[in-house]
Amino acid sequence: MNKERSRTEEPMGTPAGAPEDIQAWIIARLAEELKVPPGDIDVRLPFTQFGLDSIVAFMLTGELADRLGCDLPATLFWEYPTLESLAQYLHREFNDRPTPRTA
Amino acid sequence: MSPEFSTLVQILRWRAARQPDRKAYTFLIDGDERTASLTYAELDRRARTVAAWLQSSGAPGKRVLLLLPPGLENIAAFFGCLYSGAVAVPTSPPRPNGRIHRLKAVASDARADFAVTTSTLFARLESTISRERELGALRWLAVDRLDPALCADWREPEIHSDGIAFLQYTSGSTSEPKGVIVTHGNLLCNSAIIHRSFGHNPLSRGVIWLPPYHDMGLIGGIVQPLYGGFEVTLMSPTAFLMRPVRWLRAISRTRATTSGGPNFAYELCARRISPEQRVGLDLSSWQVAFSGAEPVRRETMERFTAAFAAAGFRPEAFYPCYGLAEATLFVAGGPRTSRPVTCKVDAQGLERHHVRLSNGNGHRRELVSCGKPAPEFEVAIVDPERLTRCPENRVGEIWLSGRSVARGYWNRAEDTEKTFRACLADTGEGPFLRTGDLGFLLDGGLVLAGRLKEMMIFAGRNHYPHDIEQTTLEACRALQPGNCAAFSVDLAGEEKLVLFIELDDRKRNRLGIDRDELLASIRRAVSEHHDLSVHDIVLLAPGGIPKTTSGKIQRHICRSRFMAMSMSSHDPEPSDERDYR
Numbered sequence: 001m002n003k004e005r006s007r008t009e010e011p012m013g014t015p016a017g018a019p020e021d022i023q024a025w026i027i028a029r030l031a032e033e034l035k036v037p038p039g040d041i042d043v044r045l046p047f048t049q050f051g052l053d054s055i056v057a058f059m060l061t062g063e064l065a066d067r068l069g070c071d072l073p074a075t076l077f078w079e080y081p082t083l084e085s086l087a088q089y090l091h092r093e094f095n096d097r098p099t100p101r102t103a
Numbered sequence: 104m105s106p107e108f109s110t111l112v113q114i115l116r117w118r119a120a121r122q123p124d125r126k127a128y129t130f131l132i133d134g135d136e137r138t139a140s141l142t143y144a145e146l147d148r149r150a151r152t153v154a155a156w157l158q159s160s161g162a163p164g165k166r167v168l169l170l171l172p173p174g175l176e177n178i179a180a181f182f183g184c185l186y187s188g189a190v191a192v193p194t195s196p197p198r199p200n201g202r203i204h205r206l207k208a209v210a211s212d213a214r215a216d217f218a219v220t221t222s223t224l225f226a227r228l229e230s231t232i233s234r235e236r237e238l239g240a241l242r243w244l245a246v247d248r249l250d251p252a253l254c255a256d257w258r259e260p261e262i263h264s265d266g267i268a269f270l271q272y273t274s275g276s277t278s279e280p281k282g283v284i285v286t287h288g289n290l291l292c293n294s295a296i297i298h299r300s301f302g303h304n305p306l307s308r309g310v311i312w313l314p315p316y317h318d319m320g321l322i323g324g325i326v327q328p329l330y331g332g333f334e335v336t337l338m339s340p341t342a343f344l345m346r347p348v349r350w351l352r353a354i355s356r357t358r359a360t361t362s363g364g365p366n367f368a369y370e371l372c373a374r375r376i377s378p379e380q381r382v383g384l385d386l387s388s389w390q391v392a393f394s395g396a397e398p399v400r401r402e403t404m405e406r407f408t409a410a411f412a413a414a415g416f417r418p419e420a421f422y423p424c425y426g427l428a429e430a431t432l433f434v435a436g437g438p439r440t441s442r443p444v445t446c447k448v449d450a451q452g453l454e455r456h457h458v459r460l461s462n463g464n465g466h467r468r469e470l471v472s473c474g475k476p477a478p479e480f481e482v483a484i485v486d487p488e489r490l491t492r493c494p495e496n497r498v499g500e501i502w503l504s505g506r507s508v509a510r511g512y513w514n515r516a517e518d519t520e521k522t523f524r525a526c527l528a529d530t531g532e533g534p535f536l537r538t539g540d541l542g543f544l545l546d547g548g549l550v551l552a553g554r555l556k557e558m559m560i561f562a563g564r565n566h567y568p569h570d571i572e573q574t575t576l577e578a579c580r581a582l583q584p585g586n587c588a589a590f591s592v593d594l595a596g597e598e599k600l601v602l603f604i605e606l607d608d609r610k611r612n613r614l615g616i617d618r619d620e621l622l623a624s625i626r627r628a629v630s631e632h633h634d635l636s637v638h639d640i641v642l643l644a645p646g647g648i649p650k651t652t653s654g655k656i657q658r659h660i661c662r663s664r665f666m667a668m669s670m671s672s673h674d675p676e677p678s679d680e681r682d683y684r
Contacts, residue, residue, distance in 0.1 A: 045623075046627060047630075048630035048631045049626055049627040050626065051626045051635075051636035052636070053634050053635055053636045055371075058341055058344035058345045059371070062344070074341045075199050078198055
């Protein structure tokens with residue numbers, strides 16, 4: 001396990017739609033649902049390490065899809081089990097349409 | 104319903120002959136407006152196709168795993184099993200890269216010979232199946248690959264009301280799953296109870312997102328509409344969880360009269376459906392909003408009502424109910440046309456199993472009554488130690504008897520004897536089903552007040568402490584058997600998982616294990632194996648977990664210690680691990 005955790009900044013403060021914004025939003029929502037400090041969410045560790053369960057995973061996938069204004073696979077958090085891999089996937093998939101709906 | 108039916112097969116055959124073109128099941132493919140439907144005649148034909156294949160393969164009398172995602176194929180496969188005279192074993196399909204411990208354990212416990220799935224799911228599972236002995240030995244059928252012409256080969260089997268319809272695996276731990284034997288007679292009896300209690304008629308309309316491999320989704324969501332001859336609109340649990348508003352939109356759009364789920368589903372709607380999403384919802388048709396499978400909370404019902412009264416939701420629609428797979432499904436519920444009944448009892452008295460209604464200022468607990476038990480059940484509230492009936496003002500174990508009580512656990516004579524064949528010690532009355540649930544009767548209504556069994560319920564799903572303790576021990580080599588206690592606590596109206604862990608710091612240092620890493624690896628293992636979030640992990644010095652002299656973990660003492668710790672801490676909702684060494 002990585003001992004030097006890559007601490008993440010508090011969410012918000014980046015333009016809406018930018019990949020950083022989506023990442024920050026995911027961190028904020030995960031922290032809220034799993035009741036962990038946002039700073040504890042390491043982008044390289046699996047979500048399960050913070051106690052992610054399927055109810056929260058499905059709920060966040062739905063909210064994320066609403067924000068991005070697109071369809072996302074229900075198994076998103078299992079296919080991309082870390083924030084880093086998830087953010088990369090979203091960036092690759094949605095780079096061409098950087099104007100998401102606001103929830 | 105005419106009383107002459109003795110099996111579910113006869114009911115579907117009857118409807119297919121008399122009402123062939125009536126829509127039976129509509130599935131919302133993406134949870135929104137794309138739909139696929141089956142009429143009774145179409146379902147009958149598809150069931151005969153599946154059944155003909157099973158019959159020609161020698162499946163009658165054998166166990167057939169149903170491994171299909173929610174949808175019309177799942178329903179056709181279920182009825183196909185019944186049509187063939189085989190025993191259906193509904194199971195939940197594993198997620199991509201998900202664990203298959205439970206599936207393997209169920210396949211082996213049921214002594215299944217066949218598995219029915221879809222070609223998509225089979226392709227995904229193929230490599231896993233070939234690797235695992237329990238799954239590789241099964242004969243696999245992809246329902247969508249069947250030649251529809253096969254249906255002509257079907258022969259109606261001779262099934263009686265005491266014939267086994269399916270095995271319901273929601274009881275028992277992962278390591279020791281228990282399949283409840285549900286007969287056609289049980290199903291018809293319970294279906295009649297639900298039909299009458301919910302006030303169903305041919306004009307009723309259902310909306311169900313509950314999983315079809317869970318008793319509430321299968322018997323309540325699929326069997327009941329067929330029994331009552333009314334249309335139901337189904338969607339997958341995933342579709343609901345991703346966008347909870349889909350559930351209420353489906354009710355609104357179809358003018359549904361019956362719908363429901365565990366308490367958490369109402370909570371999720373109240374919390375996560377935005378005011379903008381509520382616009383345009385019309386819930387005025389909703390007559391029975393059933394809430395079951397986990398404790399029903401007054402606060403949740405109030406929050407839900409506050410959020411959706413403007414959309415026409417009536418609080419009288421709330422219908423708390425109690426049931427369990429061992430009694431087929433439904434035991435008690437209601438009242439149907441007025442608001443749920445609640446009572447306030449003295450909390451300290453309740454700890455000692457005394458029921459003292461209290462309007463004073465002392466520490467009280469408010470409980471929701473699950474309504475009157477159906478008259479088909481004889482209910483006894485029993486002192487679980489003396490095995491005699493409790494006096495009126497006492498909490499005791501709920502014992503049940505009647506035709507709806509299932510036959511027992513599949514291939515588990517000893518467990519069946521213990522759970523299904525209990526007799527009262529003084530009068531010899533019996534046999535009763537011991538539910539393992541604690542409760543009391545108040546004005547004829549059943550009030551649940553805790554559990555004797557160690558089962559925990561998170562979001563409507565049953566979990567067992569032993570499984571979670573095992574996972575925890577396996578996650579860390581610094582821990583030994585007995586070093587972990589898993590139990591649940593009630594916090595802010597929700598059941599939460601807490602772990603007590605005995606940790607020898609010297610040993611941990613010797614092994615070079617970091618404390619934070621240890622906690623993270625435990626959280627991760629519990630999340631991966633059980634799909635659960637650990638609310639709190641409390642570290643204790645060796646010997647810190649309360650045990651009996653014979654070494655059995657005393658979970659009720661763990662629970663009260665934890666509650667005392669929470670109350671004395673400044674943070675009323677502990678979420679960080681704390682050290683109590």
